Amino acid sequence: MSLRYALLALLRVGPLSGYELQKQFSLSVGHVWHAPDSQIYPELRKMEAEHLIEGEEQPRGQRATRRVYHVTDAGEQAFLTWMHTPLEYARVRDPAHLRAAYLEAAAPDAARDFFRAHINQWERELAQWEGELLRIDEVANPMLVRRLAVTEPEDRERTIAFKRFTYEGLVDRARGEISWAKRGLRLIDELQHAGSGVRSDPNSAHV
């Protein structure tokens, strides 16, 4: 259900074709809500069928066309209503912590690989989100620029502040995951030393 609101959020800044939308999507909202084009195009059609958006066929070159969508009043309403409705949280479903809970079944090296991969995964997300923070501060994100262009001056501060705040939260989360995984690596070392004779060494401080 969130996909359509992610799309509405983008379209609210002004008309966009499915293709443009899909491109901008992966550079903005896509950072918090991933969706492939094979999901975006059909969803746009569905939203059009429900009159949340309207598409207009535009000529492109000689033979081709493209469909440019804009938000209807009903769509704007739907977006605002969603904004004022309690969120539905997805149930926990976390493969990394699932595996971590049973790492005693893995060889220490495999456990290390797992944590290294976890670090790697979140380092990449972190880089994305930190990059986005920079682009917010420099007002360099194209969608943010378009957004600000259609925003009342007195609302611009808020608009920027919430985006900044969102990405700060994501950055914090990524750092949390990374530091957890680093502690995991240390834990494996400690357990291995404990296991190989040093058993109850009071100096092998546990976290």
Added chain:
Amino acid sequence: MSLRYALLALLRVGPLSGYELQKQFSLSVGHVWHAPDSQIYPELRKMEAEHLIEGEEQPRGQRATRRVYHVTDAGEQAFLTWMHTPLEYARVRDPAHLRAAYLEAAAPDAARDFFRAHINQWERELAQWEGELLRIDEVANPMLVRRLAVTEPEDRERTIAFKRFTYEGLVDRARGEISWAKRGLRLIDELQHAGSGVRSDPNSAHV
């Protein structure tokens, strides 16, 4: 795909009926991987069809039966193989941060409600996970007890350590979400004061 490994992880401690499994599930693995019974029973049947587990019909009272499953060698292998295989991470899909990024479209009070609900949501998760940490320290979780009973003495420390470590990670995450949402509440206050005349007051410190 993770569901079956969550089930295998539980079944590895010894035979369980679908019903017991489902009950224990919600009290242990369910804390990291939610699944309703309507998903568990069919998955068990599928796993049996693939020879990862075997079910045995047991009489219950006069007419009723129950099906008790145990892990086969192939199932044990599958679990260990999964343990040594890189995890597949789900793409980001985070409704809370999606909404946060566009909170300028909501009335301040609605934005506050959103953050309060977020805090509430994660406080509840936090309580769950902290409770589980306690039950780990007191070795009071029934599944952990059964697990330790079939674990070589030299592996017991590792077994407990990884469970503890897992829940510590979850607790950290919950705390992170809560503190983010609390900062969100402060941000709304600041923006509202800034908006109502105090505009460029150098004393309204931003985070």
Added chain:
DNA sequence: CAGCACATGTAAGACGTTACATGATTGG
């Protein structure tokens, strides 16, 4: 004998993933 726990599902639909498919336009 009532009510709760035990016990096991099915069915329909939403949502997501992956792979496949196709053609037009534009710039070098």
Added chain:
DNA sequence: CCAATCATGTAACGTCTTACATGTGCTG
């Protein structure tokens, strides 16, 4: 004229949610 990019999907499959369905056994 060739490659990149513009442009828009379909099809099959797997996962998850929600609601419904049904009956037995035990305990007070």
